[in-house]
Amino acid sequence: MISRELFFAFVLFAAVMFFTPGPNNIMVMSSGLTYGFRRTVPHILGVVIGFAFMVGAVGLGFGTVFIAFPVLQTILKYAGAAYLIYLAVMIAMAGPPKPGEASRGPMTFWGAAMFQWVNVKGWVAIIGTITAYAGIAKFPLNIVLQVVIFLLMGTASITVWTLFGSALRPVLTSPRAVRIFNIAMALLLLASLYPVFME
Numbered sequence: 327m328i329s330r331e332l333f334f335a336f337v338l339f340a341a342v343m344f345f346t347p348g349p350n351n352i353m354v355m356s357s358g359l360t361y362g363f364r365r366t367v368p369h370i371l372g373v374v375i376g377f378a379f380m381v382g383a384v385g386l387g388f389g390t391v392f393i394a395f396p397v398l399q400t401i402l403k404y405a406g407a408a409y410l411i412y413l414a415v416m417i418a419m420a421g422p423p424k425p426g427e428a429s430r431g432p433m434t435f436w437g438a439a440m441f442q443w444v445n446v447k448g449w450v451a452i453i454g455t456i457t458a459y460a461g462i463a464k465f466p467l468n469i470v471l472q473v474v475i476f477l478l479m480g481t482a483s484i485t486v487w488t489l490f491g492s493a494l495r496p497v498l499t500s501p502r503a504v505r506i507f508n509i510a511m512a513l514l515l516l517a518s519l520y521p522v523f524m525e
Contacts, residue, residue, distance in 0.1 A: 340451075344476075350441075359504065372439040377448060384452050402444055406445060
């Protein structure tokens with residue numbers, strides 16, 4: 327049996343978590359502007375599949391490791407914050423790639439997938455999912471439903487944010503405009519760290 331009320335509440339929760347600004351959305355939007363949609367596809371797939379895998383792993387018992395060793399949560403939190411600061415610097419420094427010029431390039435599939443494990447907003451979503459919405463259905467169907475919803479919602483939101491970034495390419499044509507945009511995205515990325523340091 328599936329609790330319809332809890333299921334629809336979870337879908338709404340997932341929509342809010344995925345479509346609101348966060349590290350993943352900001353990074354793919356910047357990548358869409360800098361590199362275009364096609365070159366950002368591996369980054370998109372890494373986010374969607376990596377996050378869904380993480381939900382499944384935590385839901386199926388990996389989360390007990392963090393209960394047994396709470397210090398791991400602190401380590402991941404600050405490692406994630408440090409990595410986000412590094413990514414913000416890289417985004418701020420990124421300009422439009424010039425023909426024949428070596429470029430850092432967009433994030434790879436594996437880079438984006440591994441980033442989910444240090445993504446602070448991602449952990450908030452997963453903890454909320456596993457604790458508040460476990461009653462959607464009996465285990466393990468509840469985990470299957472959560473993973474499927476996150477796959478669908480993640481694909482939709484990350485694609486929309488990337489398309490928005492790539493749609494800005496004809497508008498932001500000068501290197502200076504792209505640099506200003508990327509600096510603004512880097513500052514937003516840093517702002518997403520506010521909850522980490524305010525705990």
